[in-house]
Each structure stands twice: as C-alpha cells, then as structure tokens.
Amino acid sequence: MKEYQINVNNSKNQIQKFIVEEYDNYVVLKQYLSNEMDLVEIPAKINNKNVTVVGDCCFFNHPEIIGVYFSSAIQSIGNAAFAYCKGISKLDLPDSIKKIGISAFIDCTGLNRVVMPKHLKVLSAGLFAFCHLNCDAEIVLPHELEEIDVHAFYSGDSFELKIPDTVKRIAVGAFNGGPKVITSLPYDKCWYLDWPYGEKIVFSDGQEGIVSNITYVGIDCTNSEILEVTIGNKRQNIFYPSCEENVYKFENIHSQQMMQEDIKNNPELEELYQAWLNGLV
Structure with a gap:
C-alpha cells in the first residue's frame, strides 16, 4: 500500500x-x-x-x-x-x-x-x-x-x-x-x-429480572432513568444508576461497568434519587 x-x-x-x-x-x-x-x-x-x-x-x-x-x-x-x-x-x-x-x-x-x-x-x-x-x-x-x-x-x-x-x-x-x-x-x-432496555438485572437477594420499560426523570439539569424490571410475573421499579451500593447489578459485565462510570461521573444524582424515593418526581 x-x-x-x-x-x-x-x-x-x-x-x-x-x-x-x-x-x-x-x-x-x-x-x-x-x-x-x-x-x-x-x-x-x-x-x-x-x-x-x-x-x-x-x-x-x-x-x-x-x-x-x-x-x-x-x-x-x-x-x-x-x-x-x-x-x-x-x-x-x-x-x-x-x-x-x-x-x-x-x-x-x-x-x-x-x-x-x-x-x-x-x-x-x-x-x-x-x-x-x-x-x-x-x-x-x-x-x-x-x-x-x-x-x-x-x-x-x-x-x-x-x-x-x-x-x-x-x-x-x-x-x-x-x-x-x-x-x-x-x-x-x-x-x-x-439501553438498558432488555438488559438482565441481578438483585442482591438473588432475584433476576429483565428491564422491560424506561421512564426518564429529572430536576433542573440533573436527569436519570427509572427502570421497570420484570421479575417473573411481577414488575419492580428501580432508579438508574443505583445510588445505593449492591442493591442490584447488570449481569453483563460491560453494562455494569457503564453504570459504575455513570455513578462516578454524576454525584449530583443522589438528590434526584431522594426526590424519587419521596415521590417528588
């Protein structure tokens, strides 16, 4: 060449x-x-x-x-x-x-x-x-x-x-x-x-589920996602990225690494997480 x-x-x-x-x-x-x-x-x-x-x-x-x-x-x-x-x-x-x-x-x-x-x-x-x-x-x-x-x-x-x-x-x-x-x-x-629709989630108690829907939430310029996870015949909402250690993780290693990066790069998400827990968003 x-x-x-x-x-x-x-x-x-x-x-x-x-x-x-x-x-x-x-x-x-x-x-x-x-x-x-x-x-x-x-x-x-x-x-x-x-x-x-x-x-x-x-x-x-x-x-x-x-x-x-x-x-x-x-x-x-x-x-x-x-x-x-x-x-x-x-x-x-x-x-x-x-x-x-x-x-x-x-x-x-x-x-x-x-x-x-x-x-x-x-x-x-x-x-x-x-x-x-x-x-x-x-x-x-x-x-x-x-x-x-x-x-x-x-x-x-x-x-x-x-x-x-x-x-x-x-x-x-x-x-x-x-x-x-x-x-x-x-x-x-x-x-x-x-993403992460369709990803497999593993909870700390050993339960496993699939991300079946995504809702986008935010306050001012801080934005995040609420993931609906289907576990068997029930559904559970979780905050993404996880603001509490070891609550859940992604089965896919690359996806888990992406979440860890998001947690590290967005420390302001804690306020939004607390607002979500209290039903304010």
Missing part, C-alpha cells in the same frame, strides 16, 4: 484534491482536501485502478457540499464518511455498495431523499442519527435489508419510514426520537427506547 495526495478533475474540469491509499487492485479515498466545491464526484478510477472505498471520515464536516455523485465502482462507505455534511439534500447510492459504516451520514441535517443500495443487508449503528429529517423526507430502504442497528435513526424526527418485509432484526433504540415506521413486523417498544 502507498499513500499520497492526488488532484482529480471532475466533469466540470474542477480540481478535487484527495489523499488516497493505493493497493494492488483498488484505491481507497482516505481524505477529501478541497473545500470550495458544492458538488463532488467520486472518481471511478485512479491510476487505472477502481476506487472501491470511501474511507472513514473522508468527507467529515464539509457543509459546503450539496451533492455527491458516486461511481458504480464504489463497494463500501466508511465510518462517519460524510458526517456533518449538512448541505447534502439527496443521495442516490449505487447498487454496487454492499457496506456502509457506523454513523456514515450522522448529522446530515439537509437530507430530504435517500435511495439506499439495492443489496445492502445492514443499516449500521447511528447511520442517520441526528439528521432531524423533515416530515416529508423519504428514505428508500433496499428490499434485501435484514438488520437495522442501534440508533440508526436516532433523533431523526417524525417522518414515515417503510420497512421491507425482509428485515429480521431491529435493534433497541433504532428509532429513538425518530421516524414513524410502516412495517409488517409486530410492534416492539424497544425500537423507541434505549
């Missing part, structure tokens, strides 16, 4: 500047260096080799771009590749694309219409998060889609989204703060909730 800067003329004979990585059989666009053009053309070839990858963060934070034209050589788009490109209004992604990375179009608030690649199987985590799409926005999902990952449309606002019948899995929080979905799948409130 060799890395270098290159100038590529577009169809208007404008110079587009890139840093690229060249491999034996293909080229990766690593970084877009221009900032004066509103229309970008992804080159099909560089040095007679197909440009198959738009790399991670390649077009990160280029609000001047209003349109992107892809060649049919592109096979994947990297993580956060077009993050914060707030000027882009339409995307027509070629069917050659098989993979789109995490948060690839996060905070692209200008989007109004997107046609996804026909053979894409997974909408990755945070793909269109914080896009705040208009109610008349249209996202055309592929008919081969199988999974919609966590936060794919987080804070996407309330447009309508048609889910293909091929979809087998929709992750927790996929539509949190996001679209109204039209689907043949049985409705699951987890789509509009967030």
Whole structure:
C-alpha cells in the first residue's frame, strides 16, 4: 500500500484534491482536501485502478457540499464518511455498495431523499442519527435489508419510514426520537427506547429480572432513568444508576461497568434519587 495526495478533475474540469491509499487492485479515498466545491464526484478510477472505498471520515464536516455523485465502482462507505455534511439534500447510492459504516451520514441535517443500495443487508449503528429529517423526507430502504442497528435513526424526527418485509432484526433504540415506521413486523417498544432496555438485572437477594420499560426523570439539569424490571410475573421499579451500593447489578459485565462510570461521573444524582424515593418526581 502507498499513500499520497492526488488532484482529480471532475466533469466540470474542477480540481478535487484527495489523499488516497493505493493497493494492488483498488484505491481507497482516505481524505477529501478541497473545500470550495458544492458538488463532488467520486472518481471511478485512479491510476487505472477502481476506487472501491470511501474511507472513514473522508468527507467529515464539509457543509459546503450539496451533492455527491458516486461511481458504480464504489463497494463500501466508511465510518462517519460524510458526517456533518449538512448541505447534502439527496443521495442516490449505487447498487454496487454492499457496506456502509457506523454513523456514515450522522448529522446530515439537509437530507430530504435517500435511495439506499439495492443489496445492502445492514443499516449500521447511528447511520442517520441526528439528521432531524423533515416530515416529508423519504428514505428508500433496499428490499434485501435484514438488520437495522442501534440508533440508526436516532433523533431523526417524525417522518414515515417503510420497512421491507425482509428485515429480521431491529435493534433497541433504532428509532429513538425518530421516524414513524410502516412495517409488517409486530410492534416492539424497544425500537423507541434505549439501553438498558432488555438488559438482565441481578438483585442482591438473588432475584433476576429483565428491564422491560424506561421512564426518564429529572430536576433542573440533573436527569436519570427509572427502570421497570420484570421479575417473573411481577414488575419492580428501580432508579438508574443505583445510588445505593449492591442493591442490584447488570449481569453483563460491560453494562455494569457503564453504570459504575455513570455513578462516578454524576454525584449530583443522589438528590434526584431522594426526590424519587419521596415521590417528588
């Protein structure tokens, strides 16, 4: 592999500047260096080799771009590749694309219409998060889609989204703060909730339960969650994060570590916890 800067003329004979990585059989666009053009053309070839990858963060934070034209050589788009490109209004992604990375179009608030690649199987985590799409926005999902990952449309606002019948899995929080979905799948409130919905809780007395609902509470700028935990045929509410030592823990070690971090970073939660215990919130 060799890395270098290159100038590529577009169809208007404008110079587009890139840093690229060249491999034996293909080229990766690593970084877009221009900032004066509103229309970008992804080159099909560089040095007679197909440009198959738009790399991670390649077009990160280029609000001047209003349109992107892809060649049919592109096979994947990297993580956060077009993050914060707030000027882009339409995307027509070629069917050659098989993979789109995490948060690839996060905070692209200008989007109004997107046609996804026909053979894409997974909408990755945070793909269109914080896009705040208009109610008349249209996202055309592929008919081969199988999974919609966590936060794919987080804070996407309330447009309508048609889910293909091929979809087998929709992750927790996929539509949190996001679209109204039209689907043949049985409705699951987890789509509009967030972590730790569905997590297993172990209490100090040995009882085990599953987080089955989340209510958000707060006083001033201090915010927390009340977790409804289903234990057999009964339900119990608990305060998150735990403000009393060893009352409960998450079975998943990573989830328990996340709670410990939240406890350490939010000492002011004790006041909110006491208010909850006394029925004030």
